Amino acid sequence: MSTDNGPSRPQDPSGVRIVLGRLGIPAWLLQRPKLPSRNWLIFLSVTSSVAGCYIYDRRECKRIRREYEDRVRWLAEEPLASSDLPRKVVVYGAKWPGDDDWDRAMRYFRKYVKPILVAAAVDYDMIKGQRHGDIARRLADEVKAHRRLALGLDKPKESIMPLPTDQSPEAVRRRELDGGLVIVGRPTFKEFMAGLKSGWSESARRVDREEELARVLADDGVFDEPEPEVGDVGALDGEPIPTPSKLPPSAGVYSPFQAIAQQRAAPKPRSREEEATSELLDTPPGTITPLPPLLLVPFTNYLGFKQIPYMLWDFFTERKKVQAGAEAAYKLIMKHTRPFHGPSDVPPANESNFITPAGSDLDFDAAVEQYYKSSTHKLPDEIAKARADYYAALPARLKAARDLARGLREPTKEERANPPPTEVELRSERMRKELRWRSDEEGWEIIRPDRPVAWDERFRDALKVFVDPPREEERRESD
Numbered sequence: 001m002s003t004d005n006g007p008s009r010p011q012d013p014s015g016v017r018i019v020l021g022r023l024g025i026p027a028w029l030l031q032r033p034k035l036p037s038r039n040w041l042i043f044l045s046v047t048s049s050v051a052g053c054y055i056y057d058r059r060e061c062k063r064i065r066r067e068y069e070d071r072v073r074w075l076a077e078e079p080l081a082s083s084d085l086p087r088k089v090v091v092y093g094a095k096w097p098g099d100d101d102w103d104r105a106m107r108y109f110r111k112y113v114k115p116i117l118v119a120a121a122v123d124y125d126m127i128k129g130q131r132h133g134d135i136a137r138r139l140a141d142e143v144k145a146h147r148r149l150a151l152g153l154d155k156p157k158e159s160i161m162p163l164p165t166d167q168s169p170e171a172v173r174r175r176e177l178d179g180g181l182v183i184v185g186r187p188t189f190k191e192f193m194a195g196l197k198s199g200w201s202e203s204a205r206r207v208d209r210e211e212e213l214a215r216v217l218a219d220d221g222v223f224d225e226p227e228p229e230v231g232d233v234g235a236l237d238g239e240p241i242p243t244p245s246k247l248p249p250s251a252g253v254y255s256p257f258q259a260i261a262q263q264r265a266a267p268k269p270r271s272r273e274e275e276a277t278s279e280l281l282d283t284p285p286g287t288i289t290p291l292p293p294l295l296l297v298p299f300t301n302y303l304g305f306k307q308i309p310y311m312l313w314d315f316f317t318e319r320k321k322v323q324a325g326a327e328a329a330y331k332l333i334m335k336h337t338r339p340f341h342g343p344s345d346v347p348p349a350n351e352s353n354f355i356t357p358a359g360s361d362l363d364f365d366a367a368v369e370q371y372y373k374s375s376t377h378k379l380p381d382e383i384a385k386a387r388a389d390y391y392a393a394l395p396a397r398l399k400a401a402r403d404l405a406r407g408l409r410e411p412t413k414e415e416r417a418n419p420p421p422t423e424v425e426l427r428s429e430r431m432r433k434e435l436r437w438r439s440d441e442e443g444w445e446i447i448r449p450d451r452p453v454a455w456d457e458r459f460r461d462a463l464k465v466f467v468d469p470p471r472e473e474e475r476r477e478s479d
Helices: 015-023 038-076 104-112 114-119 134-150 169-178 186-201 209-218 256-265 272-282 305-316 318-334 366-371 374-406 413-417 423-447 471-478
Strands: 088-093 123-128 180-184 294-297 337-339 464-466
Touching: 038 114, 038 305, 038 318, 088 104, 088 186, 104 114, 104 123, 104 180, 104 318, 114 318, 123 134, 134 186, 134 423, 180 186, 186 366, 186 423, 209 423, 294 318, 305 318, 374 423
Parallel strands: 088 123, 088 180, 180 294, 294 464
Antiparallel strands: 337 464
């Protein structure tokens, strides 16, 4: 015989549950823990691993930076005399091929090298190249100005109101040699060496690139007007009237202005002093003035879809870049140098305490050229295509500008709303475009991967490179 007791009565909650409920604490805290599902385990393990790698890397970055700042901070605490100036270096950063962000090399310096220099109270000037070849042209102009100053052809700049803090040229020169030149990356190094060679090998005359280019463009006939066709109209005795271009040079009416122009265009005889000065300007010196030591800072800029794995690896191993930047700054601060190793140089035996690269210093950071984007090799073709398209459309634009200026036709409704450029504006536009195209072509010829670094045998005695200090000194500084 079965008995039905009805629905089961829910269990009364225990005292602990009643207390937790009254306090607002959820009751699931008392439940027995269990492992999450397989998908949650995969998600948590991957997330924790990525976060752990990132946190560990950033902590190491702070530790390395703090370690090197503590090693050089004693230099900033040394007192200076009232007339003394802190040590100063010059930083060069060129545009990376294929990257529209031309300031990438200088940002690398500011993030990884600058903190150590600031900790040691080392001042710096930054010279940036916004386009290929900017640093080479600037350095060449500076070297030529130095040559003219050394020859006595130019006078040094003098302040209108001398100050007690003004230094003599000798003191300024000593401060330059005591500083250094920081070169970030392979493209910057190529431009630096090319500008150095150009400045010490070419003529030291002042050359205005825009005026020189204007003379070249004035003779190519792009803006010349076509001669009118000569028919039977206006013929005299059955012969057509000759155009000015078909007249002999001796024909025409005498004009005093023409005679004055011919006299000015005629070459004037030069005096002996002018000939001697011209010879000095055109003759390269046999020796080169010593330069401040070079700090070669490796730098790689990954671009493109194919280099995304390298970008991810760099993101999680930033401590390596911090270490490299701190070591480079430490070399500069400690002032240990060696001669620049040119082609087929062998390091002398007395430099065994220093870390020297294998082979020539001209091979500095050469491996990074394989990471240039493949599209950078098409730069000359892109410039040629842009030039061809521009000159193909120029005759129509020039004809419209001349017709409107001479009143040969009325402007259209669109031309009234947006006036086309005048002939003067077209000439100025062409000058700007040609100057940019030719500068980019010259700059690419300097930094392209298949072109070696510029070299001159006179550089052997003029260039030095910062190196790591001896181990004995590092131990003494740490003690």
